[in-house]
Amino acid sequence: MSIHQIFPDTRKYTFGKAGLPIFILTAPALAISLLSNNPLQQELETWHYAAPMLPFIMLAVVDGMRRLEKLHLNHFYAHGRNKKWGDKNQISIMLTIILLCSSFTYHYFRGYSPLSKPFHLPNVTQHHAIGDEIAATIPQSASVMAQAELVPHISQREHVSIWTGDFSSDIDYIFFDISHPKFINADNAQTNLISTMIYESNFGLMVSRDGYLLLKREATRKPTQDGFQDFLFADNQQAQSKFVPAKFGDILSLVGMDVHVNRKEEAEVSLYFHVLQQPNDDYFIHLYLLDDMGHVKGATVFQQPVLVWWPTHLWQAGQIIKVRFNTLSWWTADRTDVFSYAVGISYEADPWDVDSRLHVVCQRTNRILILHEQEKKPCLILADNLVYLQDFKRMACMVYAVKGNDENNR
Template sequence: MTVIRRNASPIVLGLLILAFAVTFAFLAVQRHRALESNGMDLGNVDQALWNTARGDFMAFTNMAPLRNRLALHVEPVLLLFVPLYWLGLGGPVALLLVQAAVVGLGAWPLFRLAQWALWEDQSTGVAVGGRVGAWPALVFPLAYLLMPVLEAAVLYDFHAVTLAPTFLLFAFYYLEMRRPGRFALAAVLAMACKEDMALTIVMLGLYALVTRRWRFGLPTLLGGIVWFVVALGVVQPAFSPTGGNIQAARYAWLGRDLPAVVETMLQRPEVVWQHIWQRANLPAYLSGLLLPTGLLAALSPLTWLPTLPTLAINLLSDNPFTWRLEEFHYAAPLAPFVLISALWGIRAVVMRIARRWRTAARYVLFGACALLLASAVSYHYVRGFSPLARPFRLPPVTAHAQRAQEVFAQIPPEAALFAQSNLNPHVSGRRILYYDPQLLTALLQGGSCCYGGTLPPPDYLLFDVSTLINQDDFQRQVIMALLKQGGWKPLVAEDGFLLLRAVPSAPPIAPDQLPPVFADFARAGDALPQHPVAANFGDALRLVGFDLGFNRAEEVQVTLLMEALRPLSEDYFIALYLLDEWGALRGATTVDQPALVWHPTSRWQVGERVRIVFNTLPWYTRDMSAYRLALGVIRGRDPWQPGTRLRPHPVADARYALRLPGEGTLLELARFSQVFGMPEGGPVERLWHVPRPQYQVNASLGDLIRLVGYDLQPPTCEDETGMTVTTACWFGIVLYWQAQQDIPQDYTVFVHVIDRAEAGEERLLTQRDTMPDDGAYPTHNWRAGEVVVDPVRVPLPREMPTGTFDLFVGMYDPVSQERLPIVGTNGEVLDDKVVLRAVLNVPVLKR
């Protein structure tokens, strides 16, 4: 093993910090340029600093009726950015660059802490690590920079609290080095990042007291309490329109005020615990913190003390965003103490061993650091954000995103502006800026604007309908309604961008009066699909293929490429459907996607290729271990009426095994499963090799189809998301068939649960008869040699007895009801069913 010399270690550390800062600065700016940053909080921080630099202290209107950012969060550290705005260097890009650099610098105090803890500390009389080279100390900053929880915070816009981990690491380091002045500076900077960081410093003071650092502990504890009370009790009420903390609503379920919260925690602890354990999913939350350290962070409980306020704030909230460890910024302050705990845990173990076996202690140190490094790298590979990680995604700066800069340039800097969230940070350097859609509703209703007349109405409205989520049909009900109302003159209407100027005399505008180039975002030209799955829907529309976009923080985004087969006078509703892993319908889109709002099917030209991006979805699939997506084309607006759907007719394809669920009225597009908490999958291709089932079988049904195996899932009374099933309990069985030849007709699969407790008597307890894959993949579509995976969900009636029962499986002709015979190698008929080797054990089920 190559040993790094101690005098070279700062160079290696510097390269690590530089690599992190450059990589994540680039990724954050790239995300911003790709129109993926948001008004919350990059836009509103930039506006507050822009106004502060011009004498209007921390003023912002982006979250009106809030008028000052101090009503939202108390973050004095932001004032350090104001000189950049005085020099003309401030803005969203500068915020993102500084954020990445500051976070990367946190590796330095962690490295120095590791150096001190592993060989420089002589207070115990034991040289813990010996002079074993610098690489063990380098493992800790590397593991820190690889933590997805930290990287997520850097990439999710700009938040002052994301800077806090670096200051907390410096504070802990100077606490251990007993340098009170530097410790105080680092602690003050950490508290300046957000009001709740004062509680983290309070816990750090308590840690100092427990470890007998008296001159640090009590002043730190008292200083943190005082600043927390001032921030929440004085500063925020002074600027809040309600006179209180607007974040308090997240904890209203605990009680209306502090005494009620305490009463709930003391008298109903089971309710609080159920919220933390089940809703906030504490096991998964802690796993995401411990696994990157190989569980080594669990060896030092005392150094977790400073994490308790952040853990409580995040997990007691009823806002699901705060529970998501690696998607937002809320968990960033936890990262320093996770690595400190790993370091302190290793140190404690090695110290204990070194008192008796110094040589063995060196090997334990090397082994523990190797475990930490392997765990950090492995976890980063499956969950990280850098180019080294499996789910890495580089946001594309498309021609559409580049065109946005030309649109932004047409808005006067002094104009009051409404801009949707993902455009907001690009135009936030102005005095008056809005992004709350309720303001547009007020404009439509003709009421006073804005916010009781305290703010001026917008002079301009800025939209990008191609990226704007059409929640509650917002684009039709609000944007289109504003055009029809009149008083707004389009200055830009191209490629989905819509810049409207307030002109009282401007006439009403119908959507079809916008220039044709406005719908260019929906025209795909000669673009080729990622998955060329082709199908005709009736004689009206053709699916050319589709793309799948995987963004870890969002649902899988489906982009369709479709064409009109003939001139259309009707506006068809094109819906995406969610099915569970068993093929049962679970959800459907109920509003038009943006392309169909502004470019409905009645305007499609024959042969014109139209791009439909599904960015408005009503479901959340992260709680589903596996699921499917299907496509339907509907006459009318009701996606739940099979009779109104145009039947799909897939183009013959030897590659894809196309399923038609929903009684043959839908086209299955893709299947997904969660891999390390993120979806992976795609369209189902024909399978030609036999997978490894739980149980292997070799039974030929009429020399047409062979049953080659099956998987058996135990009975349950809960569905995929843990909700109680009201109809019946059930068990699952996945059958693996292989076509022995092309099959000209369809057969029905049966699964029978049989009680043979009494000699010679077979009693049918329950059954499920269905075409393969819940009717979506009938046998006439199978090809010779193809292996078909057929999941079957069998209901268990309420009167189902407990016990052990047999399973019979087979197929029959749905017309004649004649079963396919089970034949032997010589063609002899053995039976008309397959008796499975595994038996079904039905326990007492809680219904």
């Protein structure tokens, strides 16, 4: 069958029909995805659910270009226009250029290849090698449960399931990486995990190293080993990735920051705290969302994973602790203006209890910098109890750190 049989040469080419007859064939697959109650299935750009539509979309593009070409030629011939602009080859070239420009523009802002603006190379560290080493100790015939991010590392086992909050009695091993950026503490998930590990007597801890936990059914129960918390310790060189000199009371000093942006997901930050003296209490470290005028519009509600597994009363003087803020409670996808993050430390779990926040001073000048209402951008210290961190903006729905600040992708 030739292309002319697929797209017959008729004179009834109209702009309104350009590619539409074939594109309609995508309707069933499109409806299944958009009407699904699974939010991942609605993300056609990210996941594989759009695959059944792609052949019809490509054929629709070919059909649409042919129809537009015929429409253009018929228009020029009918009105006696300059035939130079009615040349078939020139029209095809013009339509192809428009198609390529549109495709490259879209790909630059939202694509996945190295040519796109959001692209970043994954950073493979020693932590990943440790995870592979631990996964290799699980027998091939074992039945394994793991958090979703670790499933690819144990895929060759006889039975694999995703952890959803409970420990199944017919599972041999359970594998976690509590330091993984995707393993958040929404609805106190990690707090509940600790409780389950304590009260679930059928499983004992086999390995606890650099944030990884490997549990085995009927293994001897024991506490986490030395080295489990290595993932949260940093050195001075790591902390200088973004210097933010601010001192919270006489206990903690904020000495550095990393910014993590990942396409359309909410921006995250990792903050480095130098422990000036060991805290006697467990403090709550809250991240705040600011609008473009510096007004607080949101705050984190749940403790970040690091603070669940290693609360501040365990922090030792002289240590530098890295806290990644991945459990956020806001949505910025509809924002068109610049927004910012700030951080505060409180005695209480309520992020809106201003009186419970620790006093903050700027270490460079040893004086308080107050945010003035008439200023559009925040100062370093806001109202003596919050530290301004970073500006962000969205472009084509993607999140970017504002130019001039350090930006480290995941």
